[in-house]
Amino acid sequence: MDKVLIFDTTLRDGEQSAGAALNIEEKLEIAKQLENLRVDIIEAGFPISSQGDFEAVRRIAREVRTPVICALAHARPEAIDRAWEAIREAKHPRIHVFLSTSDPHLIYQLGKNREEILEAATAMVRRAKSYCPDIEFSPMDASRTDREFIYQVVESVIEAGATTVNIPDTVGYAIPEEFGDLIESLFNKVRNINKAVVSVHCHDDLGLAVANSLEAVRRGARQVECTVNGIGERAGNAALEEIVMAIHTRKDFFNLTSGIDSTQIYKSSRLVSDMTGFQIQRNKAVVGENAFRHQSGIHQDGLLKAAITYEIMNPQTVGIPSSSIVLGKLSGRHAFVERLAELGYSLNEEDLNRAFRSFKDLADKKKDVTDKDIESLVAQEMRTLSETYHIEHIQVSCGDHSVPTATVKLRGPGDVILADAALGTGPVDAVYKAINRLVAVPNKLTEFSVNSVTAGIDAMGEVLIRIESDGVTYTGRGAATDIVVASAKAYMNALNRLLAGKQAREKSKTEK
Ligand code: KIV
Ligand code: ZN
Numbered sequence: 001m002d003k004v005l006i007f008d009t010t011l012r013d014g015e016q017s018a019g020a021a022l023n024i025e026e027k028l029e030i031a032k033q034l035e036n037l038r039v040d041i042i043e044a045g046f047p048i049s050s051q052g053d054f055e056a057v058r059r060i061a062r063e064v065r066t067p068v069i070c071a072l073a074h075a076r077p078e079a080i081d082r083a084w085e086a087i088r089e090a091k092h093p094r095i096h097v098f099l100s101t102s103d104p105h106l107i108y109q110l111g112k113n114r115e116e117i118l119e120a121a122t123a124m125v126r127r128a129k130s131y132c133p134d135i136e137f138s139p140m141d142a143s144r145t146d147r148e149f150i151y152q153v154v155e156s157v158i159e160a161g162a163t164t165v166n167i168p169d170t171v172g173y174a175i176p177e178e179f180g181d182l183i184e185s186l187f188n189k190v191r192n193i194n195k196a197v198v199s200v201h202c203h204d205d206l207g208l209a210v211a212n213s214l215e216a217v218r219r220g221a222r223q224v225e226c227t228v229n230g231i232g233e234r235a236g237n238a239a240l241e242e243i244v245m246a247i248h249t250r251k252d253f254f255n256l257t258s259g260i261d262s263t264q265i266y267k268s269s270r271l272v273s274d275m276t277g278f279q280i281q282r283n284k285a286v287v288g289e290n291a292f293r294h295q296s297g298i299h300q301d302g303l304l305k306a307a308i309t310y311e312i313m314n315p316q317t318v319g320i321p322s323s324s325i326v327l328g329k330l331s332g333r334h335a336f337v338e339r340l341a342e343l344g345y346s347l348n349e350e351d352l353n354r355a356f357r358s359f360k361d362l363a364d365k366k367k368d369v370t371d372k373d374i375e376s377l378v379a380q381e382m383r384t385l386s387e388t389y390h391i392e393h394i395q396v397s398c399g400d401h402s403v404p405t406a407t408v409k410l411r412g413p414g415d416v417i418l419a420d421a422a423l424g425t426g427p428v429d430a431v432y433k434a435i436n437r438l439v440a441v442p443n444k445l446t447e448f449s450v451n452s453v454t455a456g457i458d459a460m461g462e463v464l465i466r467i468e469s470d471g472v473t474y475t476g477r478g479a480a481t482d483i484v485v486a487s488a489k490a491y492m493n494a495l496n497r498l499l500a501g502k503q504a505r506e507k508s509k510t511e512k
Helices: 024-037 051-063 077-087 103-110 114-129 147-160 176-189 209-218 240-249 262-276 297-305 333-342 349-365 371-383 427-438 483-511
Strands: 002-008 041-045 068-074 093-100 135-140 164-169 197-202 223-226 256-258 390-397 405-411 417-423 444-452 461-469 472-480
Touching: 002 197, 002 240, 024 041, 024 051, 024 262, 041 051, 041 077, 051 068, 051 077, 051 483, 068 077, 077 093, 077 114, 093 103, 093 114, 093 164, 103 114, 114 135, 114 147, 135 147, 147 164, 147 176, 164 176, 164 209, 164 223, 176 197, 176 209, 197 209, 209 223, 209 240, 223 240, 240 256, 240 262, 262 371, 333 349, 333 371, 349 371, 371 472, 371 483, 390 427, 390 483, 405 427, 417 427, 427 483, 444 483, 461 483, 472 483
Parallel strands: 002 041, 002 223, 002 256, 041 068, 068 093, 093 135, 135 164, 164 197, 197 223
Antiparallel strands: 390 405, 405 417, 444 461, 461 472
């Protein structure tokens, strides 16, 4: 069976989504999970775009050794040099060069003619090739480019050394049959096409990214560029989990395979959602809350008789934990550790002790501790690992006849304990104001939402916030059975990320 290569661009195109800024540690953690998922290629970033991106790509290249690590570069010598600089220590490095080829981009954006584009594309591929044997080229906005010109560009870049040619539907304009025709035509019109892998990169502006990618695969493409949960520029990219599960579930139709370990899909999806702060819509294919839930009586009846009646995929295949085992306050450390292992977590002794203490605290407040609670609890513990400021204590007083008041105690740098109090329009406002008095970093709250992790009045609440400072958005998350405490944790998380981001930017300025 033929294999389709899975090229994951969560850390590059995915991170380009408005409001999805990730720090270096978070990118590294996602890259390690993508390695567990067994993606073939990780596009780790766009090194010339910022010092932070450069550092993240370099760390990933050093520490993630199984997949190919790819760095993006636009068709300029300095971008290609910088990309190589970032990935030169990778075990399997790749440089991905892109340049627009469509008339709208040439006329209105670049002010260049086709000869100049052809010349720059081949020259930059040659330059990249002088560093590294594995080179990808993307004619940006390919789906709106004149066909004859695409053939010419593709043939020339392969001649210059490109080993993968990626055909992007940059603006999500293509329709499956039309896009499939374009891909198929490359095999007939480009003389040297068999010297390169044909790849596709589809955006979801018309909700067709997955359909376009799959049609391209049916017509001969053997690399698909995609992102976990489909995040990406504007409406996003083709969703990795949907591409992989379509190929897996419909082997009878595609007669193809991917190297992905599908049981890692759910964990990857949760991790990316948690780190980017982009919640997964309930009815999202494969990884949504409702994807394997059957509501109608007729469906439930069929399912009880035989799963095949209404279930085309088994939830365990994508690694969705079964919620049948419920822990409680009488559960011991052994049961907790086993449950963590079954959920795919392997924590070191220290983290495990902290997580177990939090589990016991939670079990005191909540009768049943489900898999979802455990996931939320572990995510909360992980968030506190690299904190500059840690919440020690919060107390609020509020009600319809009193002025909401909050007292906050924090542990700051050097383990110094800081405390202050403030009034607010509500308990969360009062807590945030008290925190602001202690951590004096100007910022603006731009988003605030609360969700319950499970059903029930004793459920854990998960708070997601976004704050803005100096034009940069930072996401924060917090979980607790008390939503005021969860809100405080989310704000602390966002502020800690803001401080870490500022510190990293200052460090890179002094290094320059
Ligand atoms: O959408 C696009 O065209 C891209 C390229 C850089 C491949 O992201
Ligand atoms: Zn893109």
